[in-house]
Amino acid sequence: MxxxxxxxGLGDLLALDALAAxxxxxxxxxxxxxxxxxxxxxxxxxxxxxxxGGPHAEVMALRAARAAGADTQGSTAIVTLEPCNHHGRxxxxxxxLIAAGxxxxxxxxxxxxxxxxxxxxxxxxxxxxxxxxxPTEHPLxxxxxxxxxxxxxxxxxxxxxxxxxxAASLDGTTALSNGVSQWITAExxxxxxxxxxxxxxxxxxxxxxxxxxxxxxxxxxxxxAQQPLRVVVDSRLELPLDARIIAPPGALLVYTAxxxxxxxxxRAALADQGVTVIDCPGPVRPGSHAKVDLASxxxxxxxxxxxxxxxxxxxxxxxSLLREGLVDELLLYLAxxxxxxxxxxxxxxxxxxxxxxxxxxFVEATPVGRDLRxxxxxxxxxxxxx
Numbered sequence: 001m002x003x004x005x006x007x008x009g010l011g012d013l014l015a016l017d018a019l020a021a022x023x024x025x026x027x028x029x030x031x032x033x034x035x036x037x038x039x040x041x042x043x044x045x046x047x048x049x050x051x052x053g054g055p056h057a058e059v060m061a062l063r064a065a066r067a068a069g070a071d072t073q074g075s076t077a078i079v080t081l082e083p084c085n086h087h088g089r090x091x092x093x094x095x096x097l098i099a100a101g102x103x104x105x106x107x108x109x110x111x112x113x114x115x116x117x118x119x120x121x122x123x124x125x126x127x128x129x130x131x132x133x134x135p136t137e138h139p140l141x142x143x144x145x146x147x148x149x150x151x152x153x154x155x156x157x158x159x160x161x162x163x164x165x166x167a168a169s170l171d172g173t174t175a176l177s178n179g180v181s182q183w184i185t186a187e188x189x190x191x192x193x194x195x196x197x198x199x200x201x202x203x204x205x206x207x208x209x210x211x212x213x214x215x216x217x218x219x220x221x222x223x224x225a226q227q228p229l230r231v232v233v234d235s236r237l238e239l240p241l242d243a244r245i246i247a248p249p250g251a252l253l254v255y256t257a258x259x260x261x262x263x264x265x266x267r268a269a270l271a272d273q274g275v276t277v278i279d280c281p282g283p284v285r286p287g288s289h290a291k292v293d294l295a296s297x298x299x300x301x302x303x304x305x306x307x308x309x310x311x312x313x314x315x316x317x318x319x320s321l322l323r324e325g326l327v328d329e330l331l332l333y334l335a336x337x338x339x340x341x342x343x344x345x346x347x348x349x350x351x352x353x354x355x356x357x358x359x360x361x362f363v364e365a366t367p368v369g370r371d372l373r374x375x376x377x378x379x380x381x382x383x384x385x386x
């Protein structure tokens with residue numbers, strides 16, 4: 001089968017990324033992958049990754065072909081991520097492609113998972129299958145990296161991709177001086193924010209936000225196959241037992257630096273409600289109480305399979321995460337209004353020189369209803385290619 005027939009045009013190829021997007025909120029902690037199977041007679045069958053433990057994209061496409069009674073011998077498979085070659089929750093996708101008689105496999109992106117890491121491509125080649133890895137600058141490869149930036153981050157850095165969401169007036173106010181903040185942005189922007197929640201494996205906030213706003217931090221305004229994990233940074237274990245964030249749907253982790261013996265009754269009461277309390281103390285500074293080690297928290301979340309971490313916190317925790325260099329991306333919704341003095345985006349100052357500021361690179365600026373969504377990333381950080 002010639003290249004033109006196999007790849008069938010740039011726009012058609014990019015449609016594979018839209019198909020992979022359907023795995024968002026479903027496949028975690030697995031990557032979001034799509035597969036297109038093009039048969040020798042020109043028939044096309046597609047599939048995307050299902051829930052963890054369920055079939056991968058390649059298997060879904062093969063199942064669709066078999067359900068139609070189609071012959072897969074001599075077919076071409078276009079896959080957004082390298083097929084796996086190891087037994088995990090499911091059998092190797094490489095074996096499924098080989099058994100189906102696939103003649104050619106085109107892969108957008110190699111899998112950095114140490115259990116795969118090029119071995120999938122090698123296994124296919126060893127079976128006599130023609131394998132093509134698209135160049136790093138190919139639009140489908142770029143889109144696949146972006147679609148799976150959290151998975152790639154966890155595999156390469158051992159850290160989730162940290163995206164900090166904030167909503168503010170045009171002059172940077174996130175809440176009035178009296179604490180009022182609902183609602184600065186309009187409903188369209190809030191719904192869009194829930195879509196970003198849905199693509200994260202976990203949503204993190206601080207105890208200050210819990211005490212002040214009593215948020216649920218679940219996904220309600222868009223459909224999702226599963227609720228993200230909720231995470232609270234609570235150094236002194238002050239979480240009220242009737243806090244709305246404890247209630248289903250979704251599980252709750254609380255990271256604390258409190259003394260286990262002194263807070264034993266509170267821990268037991270939280271455990272009775274299904275809350276997992278994790279000790280994660282950082283070094284104690286003179287004249288200060290122990291605080292949660294935020295870097296260790298991120299490492300622990302990665303070990304728990306969290307690919308993308310969505311942060312919705314107050315200016316204090318936002319500032320701490322930024323000062324410690326733990327944020328990868330800002331997701332900022334700006335409302336077309338001026339609110340004057342109040343709470344800012346993040347407590348990172350006071351600074352004495354402009355060079356001390358946090359440098360960012362804009363990724364996009366998109367109108368969302370009446371508001372503006374701005375995404376910016378810290379330059380020189382992980383970009384999915386390290």
